[in-house]
Amino acid sequence: MATxxxxxxxxxxxxxxNCTNAVDKQYAEPLMYAIHRHFAQKKQSSEESFxxxxxxxxxxxxVSFLIVLFSEAFLPLxxxxxxxxxxxxxxCLDVFSWVILWRPIYELIFDWNPHLKEISLYNKLATAEVIxxxxxxxxxxxxxxxxxxxxxxxxxxxxxxxxxxxxE
Numbered sequence: 649m650a651t652x653x654x655x656x657x658x659x660x661x662x663x664x665x666n667c668t669n670a671v672d673k674q675y676a677e678p679l680m681y682a683i684h685r686h687f688a689q690k691k692q693s694s695e696e697s698f699x700x701x702x703x704x705x706x707x708x709x710x711v712s713f714l715i716v717l718f719s720e721a722f723l724p725l726x727x728x729x730x731x732x733x734x735x736x737x738x739x740c741l742d743v744f745s746w747v748i749l750w751r752p753i754y755e756l757i758f759d760w761n762p763h764l765k766e767i768s769l770y771n772k773l774a775t776a777e778v779i780x781x782x783x784x785x786x787x788x789x790x791x792x793x794x795x796x797x798x799x800x801x802x803x804x805x806x807x808x809x810x811x812x813x814x815x816e
Contacts, residue, residue, distance in 0.1 A: 691770035709752035
């Protein structure tokens, strides 16, 4: 998963399976089905997490906005202007308003991208194509290797090279 996290947004992902015998080929399709299903479920879970993230931040923004509205609109009406700390209290309310609104605004603007990147990665992994590499040595390959080997067990090719490059 660490190497797949380094993929760019528009990169393509393939699964490469090395099949050395018929048993490997037999289990390749169920294996890929399980892998695709696993990442489809991870994608669904990630999408639900992203929806929860958005819902939580919008609710936090609404609650923060209501608190700011209350503190900016109604507290100055409650506290008389001839109160000696009125200007200082008003500045404190302004700072409090920015502090309380900063977090939900920041998360809604900047922190949504990692969620979408994770969803995109799971989608790529769930829909990735499979490349089967057949490393099965069939009887033709074994036959060719027997014809190259001489009767003494040495390679005929090796004998020819020794006769060409004789060093004394």
